[in-house]
Amino acid sequence: MSAFGTGARLRLLEFVREPTTAALLLVLPPVVVEVYGEAMASFPALPGTTGDPGTTGRIIGALFAAAFLAGLVGLFQAVSARGTDERLHRCGAGRASLLGARVVTMATVAAVAAAVSLAALARTVDVAAPLAAFGALALGALVYGLFGVLVGALLPRQLEGSLVLVFLVDFDNVLASGVLDVGGTVAQVAPLYHPHALFEAAVTDGTVPVDHALGGVAYAAVLLALAFVAYVRVAGGEPA
Amino acid sequence: MTRVVAAARAGLREYRRTPVLLALFLALPAYSVGLFARLAPDEPAALYLGDGAVRAGMPETFAALMTPMAAALAAGVAGLFLLSSSADADARLVTAGYRPTEVVLARLGQLSVVATAVSAVAVAVALTTFTPDHLGWFAAATLLAALVYGALGTLAGAVLSRMAGVYLVLFGTLADLFLFQNPLARDAPDGAAALPGNVPVAVAMDAAFAGGADLGEFAVGVAYLLAVVAAAAVAFYRSARG
Numbered sequence: 001m002s003a004f005g006t007g008a009r010l011r012l013l014e015f016v017r018e019p020t021t022a023a024l025l026l027v028l029p030p031v032v033v034e035v036y037g038e039a040m041a042s043f044p045a046l047p048g049t050t051g052d053p054g055t056t057g058r059i060i061g062a063l064f065a066a067a068f069l070a071g072l073v074g075l076f077q078a079v080s081a082r083g084t085d086e087r088l089h090r091c092g093a094g095r096a097s098l099l100g101a102r103v104v105t106m107a108t109v110a111a112v113a114a115a116v117s118l119a120a121l122a123r124t125v126d127v128a129a130p131l132a133a134f135g136a137l138a139l140g141a142l143v144y145g146l147f148g149v150l151v152g153a154l155l156p157r158q159l160e161g162s163l164v165l166v167f168l169v170d171f172d173n174v175l176a177s178g179v180l181d182v183g184g185t186v187a188q189v190a191p192l193y194h195p196h197a198l199f200e201a202a203v204t205d206g207t208v209p210v211d212h213a214l215g216g217v218a219y220a221a222v223l224l225a226l227a228f229v230a231y232v233r234v235a236g237g238e239p240a
Numbered sequence: 241m242t243r244v245v246a247a248a249r250a251g252l253r254e255y256r257r258t259p260v261l262l263a264l265f266l267a268l269p270a271y272s273v274g275l276f277a278r279l280a281p282d283e284p285a286a287l288y289l290g291d292g293a294v295r296a297g298m299p300e301t302f303a304a305l306m307t308p309m310a311a312a313l314a315a316g317v318a319g320l321f322l323l324s325s326s327a328d329a330d331a332r333l334v335t336a337g338y339r340p341t342e343v344v345l346a347r348l349g350q351l352s353v354v355a356t357a358v359s360a361v362a363v364a365v366a367l368t369t370f371t372p373d374h375l376g377w378f379a380a381a382t383l384l385a386a387l388v389y390g391a392l393g394t395l396a397g398a399v400l401s402r403m404a405g406v407y408l409v410l411f412g413t414l415a416d417l418f419l420f421q422n423p424l425a426r427d428a429p430d431g432a433a434a435l436p437g438n439v440p441v442a443v444a445m446d447a448a449f450a451g452g453a454d455l456g457e458f459a460v461g462v463a464y465l466l467a468v469v470a471a472a473a474v475a476f477y478r479s480a481r482g
Contacts, residue, residue, distance in 0.1 A: 020404045032411055039419035042429045057419075068410065072403050159321040160261050162406045166313055167268040173414055174276060186279060 007093070007101030011077065012108060025113055029065035030120035036061025037124065051204065058125050060173070062117040063199055066137045067192060068169050070110035071144035075161045077102040078152025078231065099149075099231045103224070106149065110141030121203070128206030136202050139216045140195030144169075146223035147191055153230035194219060247333060247346035251326060252353060265318070265354065269310035269362040277303035277369040287423040289445055290457075296449050300370040301424070304378070304448040307366045308385035308440050309417040314358040315386035316409040319351055319393030319472070323479055324402060330480040343480040344473050351394065351472075355386035370448070377447035377458075384461050385440035389413060391465070391472040392436060398475035417441055439464060 016022050040057025085098045114137035118130065127133050148165060155161045172190045187193055194216035201207045255261055280298040287294050287301060296304075330343045359382045363375075372378035392412070396405040419425075420432040421441035432438060439461030443453040 018401055018403075020401045024404045024407055028407060028411070032415075035411075035415050036419065039415060039425075039429050042425040042427045043422070044424075044426055064411075069407065072406055076403050155260065157258075157261075158402055159317070159325070160258075160264055162321070162402075163261075163264045163268055163314065163317050166317055166406065166410045167272055167310075169410055170272055170309075170313060170414065171275065174418065 002097070004097035004100050004104075007088075007098060008104040008108075011101055011105035015073070015105060015109065025069060025109065026116055028069070029062065029113060029117040030123075032065040033058050033061040033117065033120040034124075036064070055125055055204075058121055059200055059203055060196070062121040063137060063140050063192060063196055064169070064173060065120075066110065066113040066117040066141040067144035067195070068165075069113045070106055070141035071148040071165050071169070072162075073109045074102075074106045074145035074148025074150075075152040075165055076148075076158065077106055078149045078227075079155075079158050079161060081152075081231070095232050096228075099228055103146075103149065103227075106145040107142060110145050111138055114138040114141050125203065127203050129202045129208070132202035132206070132208050133199060136195050136198035136216075139220065140192050140199065143191050143195060143216065143220050143223060146220060146227050149227040150223060150230055153227060153233075191219070243338060244342050244345045244349065247338065247343060248349040248353070251322075251346065251350040255354075265314060265358055266361050269314050269358045270365045272310040272313075273303055273306045273362050273365040274368065276306045277366070285424060287445065287449060288426050289423055289450055290442060290454075291450070294449050297370075300448070303366045303369040304372065304444060305418070305422065305441070307362045307378075308382045308437070308444050309413065311355070311359040311362045311382050311386035312389035312417060312437070312440075313410070313413050315351070315355040315390035316393035316396075316413055317406065318354045318358075319390035320397040320405045320409055321402070322347060322351055323394050323397040323475060327479045330476070334480050338480075340477050340480040344476040347476045348469065348473060351390045352387065355390045356383060359383040359386045372448040373450065374447040374452045377453040378444055380458070381440045381444035381447060381453070381461075384443070384458075384465060385417070385437060388436045388440065388461075388465050388468055391468040394472040395468070395475055398472075398479070413437075436464060436468070 037054050037058035040060070041054030043053045081098070081102055088098055089095055114134055118127070118134050118137055121127065122130070147168065151161045151164050155164060168191070172192045175187050175190045194212045197209060197212040198216060201209050201212075255265070277299045280302040283298050284295050285298050285301050287296055326347060330347070333343050334340055359379065363379045363382050389409070393405070393409050396408050400408060416435045416437040420429055420435055421437045423441075423445050439457055443458050443461065446453045
């Protein structure tokens with residue numbers, strides 16, 4: 001088996017061996033979906049969204065449950081890569097395959113989190129296009145996962161990275177909730193702007209807005225490139 | 241007492257030696273409060289407070305709501321990492337002759353300093369957008385939110401992995417302070433009154449827009465704080481004893 005395959009398998013085994021983390025993946029998305037739905041049902045009509053606030057809450061909850069989990073996995077993968085991956089690189093493993101193994105781990109978690117979140121949403125909301133909805137959720141999770149990798153590559157420790165990621169989610173969450181309608185370019189730079197639009201369209205009317213699909217993929221591609229550059233520049237650092 | 245202060249200072253010195261962390265503790269709450277206050281459209285909003293509805297501008301509303309939330313988020317993450325990052329040092333302090341209660345007091349003091357600092361920054365930034373009707377109560381409510389969530393973060397750190405803990409602190413804070421306690425919602429969702437953010441947000445909103453706050457309500461919040469601090473103290477104690 002290649003270094004890439006071995007690395008990815010090893011990282012995934014590390015992930016599932018941690019019982020609270022594995023439980024997090026399965027238990028928290030349904031809880032988050034319901035909590036968001038119940039909480040937002042008590043809002044009057046929201047200025048930044050159309051439709052029932054409770055359904056909007058569940059849609060946002062599903063997206064955040066998947067995206068933030070992937071973001072955290074990306075962050076913790078990148079932080080733990082310091083030192084460890086440098087030693088593997090000195091033993092002959094290529095940097096691209098080392099980062100690839102980390103990204104594959106994160107992407108696998110993103111896919112599972114997306115599936116669990118979608119299943120949780122589908123219990124109470126009719127999903128018009130399940131496959132497109134899954135794709136949008138997975139894209140959102142991938143974007144956050146890559147953000148996590150980027151933050152973890154740039155900031156040396158889990159505490160600092162967690163703080164940045166938490167406040168980024170805070171920003172994204174408030175904008176996506178529709179409680180605050182800011183519109184314009186500020187909303188469009190939020191990481192979940194395109195995945196949120198795609199997911200909402202897939203769930204409510206079964207369409208796939210091409211502009212948001214392209215925008216989301218481009219956003220993820222830029223993040224992947226930035227994450228790779230940051231990873232290569234800092235992978236020689238000492239572990240946290 | 242000198243030994244408690246020395247241990248707390250040593251912990252705070254660790255923060256000071258990490259300028260990035262120090263900058264994040266100060267900049268992130270400031271960014272969160274300042275950004276949303278400036279992004280909010282300049283429109284009036286109806287706020288459903290305990291005694292009825294009042295009208296306020298959206299920028300003022302968001303500044304007032306994000307202030308306790310930003311402080312709680314930063315303190316919650318700090319509390320989460322404090323227990324796990326200090327566990328080895330605390331165990332060594334006990335081996336070297338510290339009483340576990342001294343170590344517990346030092347860590348709680350360290351967390352209180354962080355909570356006070358992030359609260360002060362968040363309130364200062366909020367003041368660039370609006371002046372609360374009663375600044376003292378508003379600042380006290382923000383500090384209460386930070387201390388409660390700091391202690392809850394510590395508890396999360398005691399029972400969960402760091403990754404699970406960050407997830408829980410983030411979603412707990414967002415769901416509680418931004419969704420369940422949001423004064424833009426006409427009726428509070430079921431269970432909102434029992435959540436940790438209920439009193440801090442209610443007091444902050446009353447202080448910001450309703451002329452003051454209810455001392456009795458604040459006392460309930462302080463009792464809640466004492467309960468979670470007692471639980472956090474037990475977690476620190478067990479950690480220090482190894």
